[in-house]
Amino acid sequence: TQLLEQSPQFLSIQEGENLTVYCNSSSVFSSLQWYRQEPGEGPVLLVTVVTGGEVKKLKRLTFQFGDARKDSSLHITAAQPGDTGLYLCAGELEYGNKLVFGAGTILRVKS
């Protein structure tokens, strides 16, 4: 069982559609990071959220950290083919001195 459950595992949508990716856990995190990974490359950090209830926006991407700091979501508005990739969430456990990754969401945006 993953400590950080990420859903959906796979998402295939048309250009222009909206989507949301979720990361959920029963553990509390001191921070949560979102990464995007393209084939043949390492993950690249998109954003870090640290405060319960925090919302951060990065162009068409909106990231939210749950009030209890146990969950997070990534919402993409009007998805474009360039958004295609593997999206990973990673949480720094508040107690345990560990960084745990979700299994990832493979996003494919078709033009």
Add this chain to the structure above:
Amino acid sequence: DAGVIQSPRHEVTEMGQEVTLRCKPISGHNSLFWYRQTMMRGLELLIYFNNNVPIDDSGMPEDRFSAKMPNASFSTLKIQPSEPRDSAVYFCASTAAGGFGPQHFGDGTRLSIL
């Protein structure tokens, strides 16, 4: 600016052989992490160093795996002897501050053990 540099990018070798993966972190970063990524298990932390000292190696799967960081600009991950189930993409990452701040990943080494 140079990012995290890993070598080789690809490695294909036969079961039983020794494999050494190399990593050069971003200059000035004092924490270094080794990860393994597979379809089945996703991205797993194997070991991390802080100021060249191994802090947590609980993710290292077996004694066949070992990692060293002889200085601030170089680290190795060694598998001896290698097995087919070790096939994966191995990533190195570094961070500017101690702990688990934003990770700067290299482009990985794709390892295939035949």
